[in-house]
Amino acid sequence: MSEAWLVIAALAVATIALKAAGPAMVGNREPSPRVLAVTGLLAPALLAGLVVYETLGAADGPGIELDARLGGLAAAVGALVLRLPMLAVVAVAAVATAVLRLLS
Amino acid sequence: MTVTTVQVRARSPIADGVRAGLPLALPNIALGISFGVLAAPVMGAGAAIAMSVVVCSGGAQFAAVSVLAAGGGALPAIAAGMLVNARWVAMGFAVGPYLPGSLRARVLQAQAIVDASFVIASRDDGSFDRGLLIGATLPQVSSWMAGTVVGVLAGPVLGDPDALGLDAIFVAFYLALLWEEVRRRGAYAAALGGGAIALVLLPVAPVGIPVVAAAAAALIGLRRA
Numbered sequence: 570m571s572e573a574w575l576v577i578a579a580l581a582v583a584t585i586a587l588k589a590a591g592p593a594m595v596g597n598r599e600p601s602p603r604v605l606a607v608t609g610l611l612a613p614a615l616l617a618g619l620v621v622y623e624t625l626g627a628a629d630g631p632g633i634e635l636d637a638r639l640g641g642l643a644a645a646v647g648a649l650v651l652r653l654p655m656l657a658v659v660a661v662a663a664v665a666t667a668v669l670r671l672l673s
Numbered sequence: 674m675t676v677t678t679v680q681v682r683a684r685s686p687i688a689d690g691v692r693a694g695l696p697l698a699l700p701n702i703a704l705g706i707s708f709g710v711l712a713a714p715v716m717g718a719g720a721a722i723a724m725s726v727v728v729c730s731g732g733a734q735f736a737a738v739s740v741l742a743a744g745g746g747a748l749p750a751i752a753a754g755m756l757v758n759a760r761w762v763a764m765g766f767a768v769g770p771y772l773p774g775s776l777r778a779r780v781l782q783a784q785a786i787v788d789a790s791f792v793i794a795s796r797d798d799g800s801f802d803r804g805l806l807i808g809a810t811l812p813q814v815s816s817w818m819a820g821t822v823v824g825v826l827a828g829p830v831l832g833d834p835d836a837l838g839l840d841a842i843f844v845a846f847y848l849a850l851l852w853e854e855v856r857r858r859g860a861y862a863a864a865l866g867g868g869a870i871a872l873v874l875l876p877v878a879p880v881g882i883p884v885v886a887a888a889a890a891a892l893i894g895l896r897r898a
Contacts, residue, residue: 591765
């Protein structure tokens with residue numbers, strides 16, 4: 570199926586370019602304090618966006634899909650409150666989501 | 674070999690990064706498995722594995738394959754994958770100043786940018802640790818590829834990965850990373866802002882855009898700069 574290989578080739582090149590764009594343009598100069606104040610907060614801002622997208626995003630195109638992933642999110646919060654390690658947090662979320670799907 | 678070199682090696686940032694990335698290996702294997710299971714029937718076993726090797730980006734691969742599975746065609750699939758990865762432009766600008774060497778060396782090192790490694794390499798003062806970035810990516814990338822192979826091979830036995838709740842792994846993975854991050858000064862507000870932006874854009878914007886736009890919430894850092 571050549572369509573798949575076209576997608577793979579294009580995305581491989583695009584991903585390299587997207588990652589390289591910033592470092593290729595900014596050089597090695599030490600950023601100003603104002604820039605650092607922003608870059609230091611980039612991780613939490615993007616992670617929160619990713620949590621929202623992965624929990625509520627629809628499989629195809631724009632939209633919000635409320636499903637068992639919400640239960641997985643709640644279970645993950647519980648595991649984090651209990652200070653469980655990353656692997657346990659991920660496992661608890663998957664099990665909770667699977668059980669909810671089984672019951673619905 | 675002297676004792677000194679052993680100590681130096683044990684303290685190398687790349688080794689520290691590998692250690693920091695190791696706990697993420699198993700979640701990445703599970704994600705790789707679910708990708709392999711989903712992608713093999715859509716694009717073929719070889720293509721699914723090749724994609725994890727040369728694209729090596731969970732979110733973009735899932736987005737592109739779900740477009741292909743729905744019969745959306747190659748160009749929309751490429752666009753979806755690129756938009757999901759657009760957040761790496763923002764990360765690249767932040768990390769760029771800390772990647773040494775020639776243009777080619779910097780571009781090469783930038784390929785180590787993946788979500789969790791960006792977070793691990795991110796220091797409280799807004800700067801980034803290049804060694805941690807590269808080290809933390811190694812176990813993640815290799816486990817993502819290995820998981821894909823397992824998923825492709827075991828797909829017929831495993832059935833629907835969603836029935837196993839594997840799609841919730843991304844949710845828990847990013848949430849666990851965020852949980853550590855919000856202890857940082859100002860991070861709580863940035864996270865709330867980023868989440869709100871994504872939530873508002875999710876119903877209206879194409880896939881990927883809500884996440885890139887969430888980066889704008891980091892601008893609240895300017896208030897205290």
